Amino acid sequence: MELLTTPFEVSFVFRALLAGGCAAVLCACIGTWVVLRGLAFFGDAMSHGMLPGVAVAALLGGNLMLGAAVSALVMSLGVVAVSRTSRLSQDVGIGLQFITMLSLGVVLVSHSGSFAVDLTAFLFGDVLGVTTRDVVVIAVAAVVGVGACAVAHRPFTALTFDERKAHTLGLRPGVAHLGMLVLVALATVASFRVVGTLLVFGLLIGPPATALLLVRGIGRVMVTAAVIGVAQVYLGLVVSWYAETAAGATVTLLGGVGFLAVLAVKTLLCRVGSRTANENHYQ
Template sequence: MEFLFAPFEVSFVLRALIAGVLAAVLCGCIGTWVVLRGLAFFGDAMSHGMLPGVAIASILGGHLMFGAAASALVMAAGITWVSRESKLSQDVSIGLLFVGMLAVGVVIVSHSQSFAVDLTSFLFGDVLGVRAEDLVVLAIAACLGVLACVVLRRPFLALAFDERKAATLGLRPGWAHIAMLVLTAMAVVASFQVVGTILVFGLLIGPPATAYLLFVRIGAIMIAASAIGAAATFLGLLVSWHAETSAGATIALLTVLAFFAVLVAKRVKSALRYFLRNENHYQ
């Protein structure tokens, strides 16, 4: 028991656990729609596209989350505008904004020696450096995210499975899609400090994808995804404490390992069921 809970008697580790659980709930709910809608590439692009705003905020001495939010809004608006004006597919729009925003961020970082030191924590997270005010922001974002997923459940569900039917039902799929992009941006911005901009993609996609293998109902997938993310946070912090590894990277790695563990278990179960069915048939 001491092995399991001793690390969380330290205040900054306990704050990290709370932050990770809040991020897991936020990403679990919103990530469910990201997986169902097929917006994984957008989430990945968003996590990298925040670099310019964070770099500028760091240079000016502002709050990094405000800079990340500004970049996320610019990117979401840019993707929507390019898709509408050029008639190109959304993947092309995301790719263009992804490369453009990331390139701008790298240019800014290359001219700023002061930001180079903070780049590692930006990319890979600094969950053990989470402050009390960061917990407040994460808690507000989690509440807003869960509330939005509940209120917009019907238009999101129609959009995820049949966009034309959503339009026929008067559910405004265009606005629903924009709302989904904004929520995805909010999840990435609010959670990047926990696991970093590169690894936040794992927290947003890993637990919902794993839950999707286990459940069919949307509500069950969201609850399971939140629980899987919270468990990965607890185990990740525990492993990183005892093994002296990167906390953010360990958390993200566990979410991916959980997916493959469930996938392999389902495959083995299916193979065993097939074998037993054939054995009974021949008997």
Template sequence: MEWLVGPLEVTFVQRALWGGILVSLICALAGTWVVLRGMAFLGDAMSHGMLPGVATASLLGGNLLLGAAVSAGVMALGVTVLGRSPRLSQDTSIGLLFVGMLSLGVIIVSRSQSFAVDLTGFLFGDVLAVRERDLILLAVALGVALAVSVVGYRPFVALAFDERKAHTLGLRPRAAHAALLGLLTLALVASFHIVGTLLVFGLLIAPPAAALHWARRIPAVMAGAALLGMTATFFGLLLSWHLSTAAGATIAAVAVVQFLLSTLAARLHHRARAPRAAPAIDTRMECEHSS
């Protein structure tokens, strides 16, 4: 038992655990919609697109979270504007913005000789350095994410499964898409200093994708993703403590392993129950519920 509970007696590990739990809950809310909407590439691009804002804020001595928020907002706005062009696919627009923002961030970083350590923290996070005020900010972000998910549930469901029905129901799919981008931006900005921009994608995508194998309703997917994210945080911190590995990377790795195990278990389960079809999100039920 000492191996299990010993690390949790340390104050900064306790704060790291709470920080990871809050991040897991935020990512479960946003990540579920990202997975259902097929926006994984956008999430990855936006997480890297925060680099120019963070680099600029660091060089100017400003707030890193504010810099990340501004940069992510610019990225989201660019995706929205370019996505309306009939000549460019959404993937093309996202890819161009991704490369452009990342290149700009590297250029800004190259102008500084002392940014290497900060850049490492930006890319890989430092969950063991979570402070009490960080927990407060994460709790506020979780409240906002929950409010957006509840208020936007109907248009988000319609947008995820049938955009034409969203038009028919008068749910303003463009506004819903913008709100979804805002929710994704909130999750990324709130989480990047915990597990870093390279690893937040793991908590954003892996738990919802793993839960999707077993749940047929969106709230159940969110609940499963939250549980898996918190479990990944706990065991990731535990393994990091005993193996002396990077905490944020270990948490993300555990989340990915959970997804792989869930996928394998789901395939074995469905093969054993063949020829019954694999469970999936009940589109009809969700859309009827949203209307």
């Protein structure tokens, strides 16, 4: 048992657990809608689209999270605007916003030769460097995100499974869609401080996708994904402590490995069950 608790006797590792746990709960709830609606590409694009805001904030000596939030909001509104004013699919709009924002960020970063270290932290995160203030911010974001998912559960469900019915019921699917994109931005902005923009995708997609293999029902999926996400953060920090690996990358890696393991076991059980059923049929 000491092997599982010793790392968290160190204050910065314990803060990392608190911040990572809050980020996992936030990403589990919002990530469930991302997976169900097929918005995974948007989540990935959002993680890169924050770069211009972060770059400007760093160059001006401002708050990186605030810069990321502004950039994420601009990208969310841009995706909606392109989809509504053109005949192009949403994926095309997301791709255009993605490459534009990412290129702009790289251009801005290229003007500062001293931005390399900050950019590395932005891309890969620094979960062991989170402060008490970071923990509070992520916790507040988690409360807001989970609360928003609860309040908007009905319009989000209608939008996900039957957009025409959402129109009929007066649930304003356009507003619901924008709200969902804003929540994805919230999860991405709040979590990038923990695992970085390149790895936040793992927390947003991994646990919900794994949960969908195990349970049915949106509420159950969210709860299961939250449990998986928190466990992923905990085990990732323990493994990184003893293996001396990058904490954020280890956390995200466990999410991918966990999904593949559950998928493999479920596939094997289905094949065994199918074979047994066939044998009983012929007997």
